[in-house]
Amino acid sequence: MSPERVDRERDARGRAQNARPRDALGRPLPRGAVGVERVPEDLVLDPAPALVEAQRLLDAGMPFHAHEVLEASWKSAPDEERELWQGLAQLAVGLTHLLRGNPKGATTLLQRARRRIGLYADAPPYGIDAAGLVAWCDEVLQTLPEGPGEVRVPVLKRAQNAP
Template structure:
């Protein structure tokens, strides 16, 4: 296919399998200190990793079968968002559940953004705890717990059990921060609704 050019880019962009691959001009390093010369880009030229991912969102080597990605930018009803995120949490894929919440946070009404953002932080906090990152996991779990209880004023919205989720997140944060081994994301999956 013909190269796609981007103003100011020091190289060429080639479209392969729906992803634009950037190949810099010989001798020019796009990212000083970063090895490799190829960067995955979407059709608009934004950096997007095309590497397959595992169930916790960790990158796998190119060519390895990974877990199907959540499509980005999907607008769902609040009920559908909660149901899809719960399905992913129950399957041990909190990273993917965080992406569902992120879609709701970015596309929903401004008055609900903190709720969805807090739920996304809970899911990514569980992701970090499952990956063994106790500090990052605990921090995100606590931040998300504070956000969902602060946003809602303690009132549940769409059947979401904000008080129960906040308690779950704080207890898990204490446990992982206390030196517990990486958690099992299926065993630790929270119930989003009562």
């Protein structure tokens, strides 16, 4: 006997929603399971609060959820910042892959993140530590072949007193 098919939840326009609960690394859990609180699908924050929320989620070990915050910023960013926000979102997804034990996915996403974020290294907006994030990507990418071991959390913004 095959399992009963469950229709996906849909919004008012009939578009499928991803309403299944998820664990801290964004993996779908069975329907009815208790997962971590989700980032609302319609949440779009201004850049400064988006960076604060994404950092909070990274520090809490929830890079997938940080990615959702950063992805919303990427999709609403002005053209001249889109590559940066996309790179930040890819960095969070790369970390997600790393923590899920997928080194190939981590490598691909962190290389893309490094390239995009690096475009802003000379004049990053909002206090983003573009050079530090590129160095973080390089450090993780260098350790991936032998296994990353303990991975430090990336820091999105420079310290207040840093140049």
